[in-house]
Amino acid sequence: MVNSHTRDGAGIGYRAPDEEEEATEPTVLVFEAREYSLSELDALADGLAAEMAGRGVKAGDRVALMSSNRPEFVVAVRAIWRLGAAVVLISPAYKHDEVAHALALTNPTLAVGDSPVLAELLPMLSLDDPVDPAQCSFPPPDPAAEAVLVFSSGTTGMPKAVRHTHASFGAAVGQWCDALQLSSTDRMQVLTPPSHILGVLNIMTALEVGAWVRLHRRFDVDRMLRHIETDRITVEMAVAPIALAIAQHPDLESFDLSSLRYIMWGATPVTPSVAETVTRRAGVGWVPAYGASELPVIACNPIEGARLDSVGRPVAGVSIRVVSLETGEPLGVGEPGEIQARANSLMAGYLPEETNAEAFVDGWYRTGDVGYLDEDGWLLLTDRSKEMIKVKGFQVAPAEIEAVLHGHPGVVDCAVFGVPDPVSGEAVIAAVARTGTTEAEELITLVGDRLASYKRPSRVVFVSDIPRLPSGKVLRRELKERYGRTSDK
Template structure:
C-alpha cells in the first residue's frame, strides 16, 4: 500500500517521509553553516512546502525559528531582528536577504534519510518558535514558545477540533502567523491531509473544498465575509465540510448565518492569542455564534475586575486571564514580560465574562491593540511613522469596527501645516505592512490626552468612530 500524502502544494505531493527526508537534508546544510542547538534562525517565507521543511529542519537541530511576516517592509524586519538576534536566516524574501546572509529556499534541498548526526531530540524547555505580537502596548514583541508549550497548544487544537488522520484541511493564512503554523503542525502530527496555498484566493479555496473533499475549513473574518457575499457560492459543492472554524476576531453573526443558510455548513468559533494559541473553542455539536466557546481542557480562565484587579464571579465583566501548559515562556525584549502576567496568570487584554457554565463572551479590548484580519497592529508603531512626517505635530492611532476586516486603522493627526491625508496614508504604506495602513486620516485641532500624556483613544473613537469609507 502506498504511503498516504501529507501535504499538497499546487501539483506537488509530499508524504510525511518525504518531508522528513527533506528536513534532514536541510538540517545537514544548516549544521554545516553553523546552526546549533539554542541558536535562533530567522525564517521569512511565502506559503510553500519549503517553509514546512525549514521549520522541521531548524527544530531537528534544537534551534528556534523566528517567524517574520512576508508582508513586512524593511523597517519592521529590522526591528524584529534587533529584538530576537538570530544567528542565521532562511527564506525566499528579498527584505531578509538584504539584512543578513540568507539560505534561499529556491536552492535545491538534497533529501537525507540519515538520522541527524549528534542532534538528540530538542529539550522541551528550549525555545521552539518566536512569533511577533504587539502584546499590550508599544512596538511588536517576540513571543517565545518552547517545544513543551507549542506541543501543548498543538494537542489542545487537535482535541478541540476533533481532528483525525481522516481529515483534510487547507491552509490559506500566512504560516508566519500563529494560526497558520498551528494548523500546519497540528495537521502533520495528526496525520491529516493538507493543502498549502501560495496566497488566499476565495474561488480557489472553494474549488478545492469541492475537489479535495476538505473536511475542516479555517476562516478569519475577511474570508467569512467574502464567502457570504460571493454571488456563486451555491455553485460549489461544500458537502464534505464538517464545519468551518472562525478564529482571530469575534464572530459577526449575520455573516456566519448567511454562509450557513447558503451552504448548509455550520461554524465552530474559537479564541486564542499568539501568547496562548488555543484559549477557548465551541463544541463541534451545538456551537454558538454568540460565544468564543468554553476553555479547552488544559486551559484555566478567570475574570478580574478592571477597577480592583480582584477576581469576579460568573457572568461579571472584567479582563480575561488564563493559565495553561501552552502559555508562552515570555517576551523578547524580556523586560516586557512582567506586565503581561498577574500572579502567574496571563493577562489577555480582552474584556468579557465567563458564565456559570463556562461559556466565554468577549466584549471589548482593554489593550490598545487594533486587530485587522486577525493581525495585530500596535498604534505606537503607526504613530512612530506618522511622527516622522514634518507636517505632523501630534497624532494618535485607534481602531474602529469594520465589517470586512474586524477593525480598521484610523489616524487622528494634529497638523503643523497643511497636509494631504492621502500623503500620510501613503507614508505608512511605504514603511509598514499593508494591513497597518490607516483606512483614513482625520485632521483634528488637537489630540486629547490625560495630564500624564496618555492619549484618550476612547474619546477619539467616540468622535471619529464610524467605519471606514471603503
C-alpha cells in the same frame, strides 16, 4: 504522486519514492501540482538541517524564517527543530525597518527564506535553492528549549517576540487537535500566512495527526471554494475577511461544500450575520474558537452545538478566570472583567524581557480582553482593555504607526485607533493635527512604505488637536466616539 524533485530553481525537491512507498504512504501536504508524504518531508528536513549545521547552527540557536506560503516553509521549520534550534517567524509582509527590529530583538544565527529584504540584513539560505534529501539522526530537542518565536505588537509600539518552547507549542498542538476533533481522515487547506501563530499551528497539528493539507500561495475565495469541492475538504479555517468573502460570494450555492464538517472562526469575534448567511446559503455550520499568540488555544466551541455569541468553553488543560479591571480580584459568574488564563501551552515569555512584568500576574496571563463566564462555563467576549487594533487577525500597535506619522514634517500631533470593520475585524484610523496642506493620501502612503500593509490607515481625519490627559495619555475612546464611524469623512 507527482514527483516534485526539482533542480530548476522551483525550490526544495525530494527524493523520488520507490514503487512500494508510493503505493503505501499517504500524501500529507499538497502545493499546486506537488505532493509530499511525511517521509519525503522528513528527508528534506534532514537535508536542510545538515546544510544549516554545516553553517554553524546548533541546539539553542535561533534561525530567522521569512517565507511566502510554500511547502519549503514547512520543511524549514522542521529542519530547524531537527537541530534543537528555534525558528523566528517573520511575516513576509514586513518592510525593512520591521525586519531589522525583529532581527535585533532575537539575534538569530542564520536566516532562511525567499525574501530579498531578509537577505539584505542577514546571510540567508534561499528556499529557491534545491536541497539534497538525507536520512540523518538527531537527538530529540529539550522540551524546555525555545521552539518558535512569533511577533505580537505591544503597547510600546514595536513588535514583541513571543517565545514558545517545544513543550508549550506541543501542548498547543495537542489542545487544538482535541478541540477540533482532528484525525488522519480530515482534509484541510491553509490560505493564511504560516508566519502567524494560527497558520503554523494549523499546519503542524495537521501533520501531527496525519491529515491531508493543501497549502495555497495566497487567499482567493474562488480557489478556496473550488478546492473544498474538488479536494473534499472536511475542515475549513477562517478569519473574518475569509468569512465575509464566503458570505458575499455571488455564486456560493453553485459550489458543493457538503464535505465540510464545519468552518472554524478564529482571530476575531464572530459576526453573527455573516456566519448565519453562510449557514443559510451553504448549509455549513461554524465552530468559533479563541486564542492568542501567547496562548494559542484558550477556548473553543464544541463541534456539535456551537454558539455564535460565545468563543466556547476553556479547552482541556487551560484554566480561565475573570478579574476586576479596578482591583484585580476574581469575579463571579456573569460579571465582566479582564480575562486571564494559564496552561502548559502558555508562552515562556516575551522579548524584550522587561515587557514580561505587565503580561503576568501570579502566573496568570493577562489577555487584555474583557468578558465573562456564564453559569454554564461559556466564555463571552465584550471588549478589549488594551489599545491594540486587531486587523485580519494581526495585532497592530497604535504607537508604531504614530511613530511613523510623527516623522512627517507636516504632522504636529497624531493618535491612531481602531473601529469595527466587517471585512478586517477592525480598521485603522489616524487622527492628525497638521500644519500646511499635508494630504491624507500622503500620510497613508508614508505608513504603507514603512510598515506592513495591514498597518496602513484606512482613513486619516484631520483635527485641531489630539485630546490627552494631563499625563499625556491619548483619550482614544473620545476619538472613537467623535470619528469612529467608518462612514465619516
